[in-house]
Amino acid sequence: MLNVKAALIATLLGAVTPLAGTATADENVAYLEQVGNWNYVSQTQYGYMNYVESYQFGDRNEHVAYQEGSDNRIEAYQYGNYNNSYVEQVGNGNRAYVHQSDGAPPITVRQVGDGQTISIGR
Numbered sequence: 001m002l003n004v005k006a007a008l009i010a011t012l013l014g015a016v017t018p019l020a021g022t023a024t025a026d027e028n029v030a031y032l033e034q035v036g037n038w039n040y041v042s043q044t045q046y047g048y049m050n051y052v053e054s055y056q057f058g059d060r061n062e063h064v065a066y067q068e069g070s071d072n073r074i075e076a077y078q079y080g081n082y083n084n085s086y087v088e089q090v091g092n093g094n095r096a097y098v099h100q101s102d103g104a105p106p107i108t109v110r111q112v113g114d115g116q117t118i119s120i121g122r
Contacts, residue, residue: 030045032053052075094114094116096118
């Protein structure tokens, strides 16, 4: 599943690219991959098309995402133990897919308006 070369590139890019940020442009897209323990990702988007995809491999990782408007979609995959995931979406298309390994604390998903879909798997 995890390509070693891709993981190495993601790790090297992660060393020079912060994994916390805000996107306010019309086409919001974020793809994040972290390998190891005690990783943290915080991702915020406001504008139109929105999209987040986050992969964390290891223990005690945390994923925090927030989206405001338009087509929204979040996919969070956490493999390991004691990982936390918090997702909040406010308007329009909305979807949230959170998948965690066993041994994780409760997942928090908050959606406010429009299309809304939640899929949680362990």
